[in-house]
Amino acid sequence: MNFLVAVVSLLGTIAIFYGSKIIYVKFGKAWLTPLLLTPIIVILILLITDTSYEKYNAGGTILTHLLGPATVAFAVPIYKNIALLKKHAMVIIVSITVGSTVAITSSFLLALLVGLNDELTHSLVPRSVTTPIAMDISTMIGGSPTLTAVFVMTTGILGSLLAPLLIRTCRLNTPSAKGLMLGMGAHGTGTSKAFEFGELEGTFSSIAMVVAALISIVLSATIFPVFEQFVMNSLLP
Structure with missing residues (x-):
């Protein structure tokens, strides 16, 4: 029974994703992106069928393990x-170093501002890094990889939803500017x-993602602990 559920969850998720992709291509609406529509449909199905996340993840976890190879594919x-x-x-x-530094510090300060506990704070810090590496960074600094x-x-x-608006507002015209952002x-x-904008935009975005991951690993292991300690000491009476 568990094997059957795992197979159905795996094949069902893939089918829902490709179905969502067809809808997105046909209508072209940003809010219909498969990465937003697919999890919503999956969640609704799990709620309607009263299927636990643990049962679903027996097959879904296979897709999670493919995140690493998928990230490597951006090297092409x-x-x-x-x-x-x-x-x-x-x-x-230079731009990605600045971006990674701002992403880490702003996430940490935002977490402090809203009063998140240590685990949630450390889980939020690597949010601007691709998933496989972000989960490793989270483990390294005491966060929850799942969160x-x-x-x-x-x-x-x-x-990705806000990108077109930002590109128009900031008048970003070059492939490098769009891709790096x-x-x-x-x-x-x-x-x-x-890659929907063009191959060059996708290429610059790929290198930005990879460089951001590498820089974030270094910052999380060296600068962030010092920064965190400094901020926490400054807040103590």
């Missing part, structure tokens, strides 16, 4: 455009959105 467009990326190497490194995955997904979906702000989801 990077390799194809390596000359262009070398040309903009300094801009990429981090939720925060990462929420950040990615909101980032999406890769830094919305990681894998943003990269998927970036």
Whole structure:
């Protein structure tokens, strides 16, 4: 019985995703993106059928394990455009370093502002990094990988939904500007959105996502503990 549920949950999730993708392509509405529509449909089905998350995840966890290989696949467009990326190497490194620093510090300060406990705070900090690496960072700094995955997904979906508006408002016209913003702000989801604008945008977004992950690992292991200790000491009476 458990095996059957696992198979149904796996194949059902894939079917719902591709169905959502067809709907998204047909209507082109941002709020119909498969990354938003699919989990909503899955949650509704679980509630209606009274199926526990544990039973569903027996098959769903297979998709989770594919996150790593999927992230590595973004290296293909990077390799194809390596000359262009070398040309903009300094801009990429500086902008993503600043972006990663702002993402980590702002997440931490926001968590303190709303009064989250230590576990939730440390789970929120790596929200601007692609899911597999964010979960590892969360474990490293004392957060919950599961909660981090939720925060990462929420950040990615909101980032991809707001991206077109921000691009128009900020008048971002170059592929590098669009791609770096999406890769830094919305990681894998943003990269998927970036490829809708064009291959160059997707390539810059891919490299931004990878560089942001590497920089965030370094910052989380070195600068963040010092920053956290400084802030907490400053708040003590």
